[in-house]
Every structure is written in C-alpha cells, then in structure tokens.
Amino acid sequence: MRRLLECRLVTDRFRDSQLDVHEICAKADAEWREPFVSRMASEIFNNYDLKARHPQRRTPRVISDKMLHARVIGVLSASAYLPDGLLIASDTQSKTSLFHFTPFEIAAVLDAFLNDQVRIATDGYLDAGGNFQGTRKVFAIRA
Numbered sequence: 466m467r468r469l470l471e472c473r474l475v476t477d478r479f480r481d482s483q484l485d486v487h488e489i490c491a492k493a494d495a496e497w498r499e500p501f502v503s504r505m506a507s508e509i510f511n512n513y514d515l516k517a518r519h520p521q522r523r524t525p526r527v528i529s530d531k532m533l534h535a536r537v538i539g540v541l542s543a544s545a546y547l548p549d550g551l552l553i554a555s556d557t558q559s560k561t562s563l564f565h566f567t568p569f570e571i572a573a574v575l576d577a578f579l580n581d582q583v584r585i586a587t588d589g590y591l592d593a594g595g596n597f598q599g600t601r602k603v604f605a606i607r608a
Contacts, residue, residue: 506539
C-alpha cells in the first residue's frame with residue numbers, strides 16, 4: 466500500500482482522502498507493559514481497553530505507515546465486546562492506540578487502494594515563478 470503511494474500509482478484525490486478505521490485506546494490507568502519480542506500481541510489485554518473501539522478517519526498514508534511499521538499484530542476472536550478482527554499498531558502508535566479491523570473492514574481498505582485507478586498522469590518541471598518550464602521543481606499530477 467505504501468509503495469503505491471510512494472510511486473504515485475494512486476490518484477491525488479485518493480492519496481488525500483480519509484478512510485474509515487476503528488481505533489482502540491490504550492488504558493489510561495494501567496502500567497504499560499512492553500510486549501515480548503517473540504509475541505507481538507502479548508500484554509494486549511493489559512495495555513488496551515478492549516471493550517470499545519472508536520471510529521476515526523485516517524489518510525491512506527497514515528494507515529499504510531502504521532501497517533508497515535507494525536509493532537503489534539494480533540487476532541481478536543470471541544470477544545464479548547468487539548467483533549472478531551485484526552489488531553495492528555505501529556511502534557509510534559502502540560502506546561496510544563491500535564487499529565481494529567473486522568475482515569470486511571480490512572478488505573475495504575485494501576480494495577480502496579486496489580480499485581483506485583489513475584486515468585491521467587502528468588509530470589513536469591516548474592520554474593521559480595511556478596511556470597511549466599525550467600528544472601527547479603518537479604511536479605506530478607495523478608487523476
């Protein structure tokens with residue numbers, strides 16, 4: 466997903482859009498425990514409030530970065546409070562929240578990346594005045 470963004474293989478509109486995700490907050494009243502290196506989701510019940518998830522909107526870049534740098538990856542199953550799903554948090558996100566995706570929701574995020582189609586691509590140079598000439602600054606438009 467991040468490579469699609471970096472290579473400008475998605476439209477600018479999609480790159481700047483907001484996708485629906487759900488986040489689970491870290492517990493405020495619990496002593497934080499680092500997960501064991503061999504168990505990416507250990508201490509998950511100690512560190513996070515797994516009784517509620519909160520709808521958020523995040524850019525494709527934020528979502529792909531969190532997945533690429535995942536520090537926590539777990540599968541939630543048979544919870545009394547939340548639907549079955551995938552739990553993901555990056556190293557920079559893990560002490561505040563983690564993403565929770567049901568199978569349908571993770572498929573929707575992946576489909577959003579894969580269904581976006583660039584129909585027009587323009588690359589060029591701008592001069593200091595912002596005119597389409599010179600070689601000072603590269604621009605790219607994907608629509």
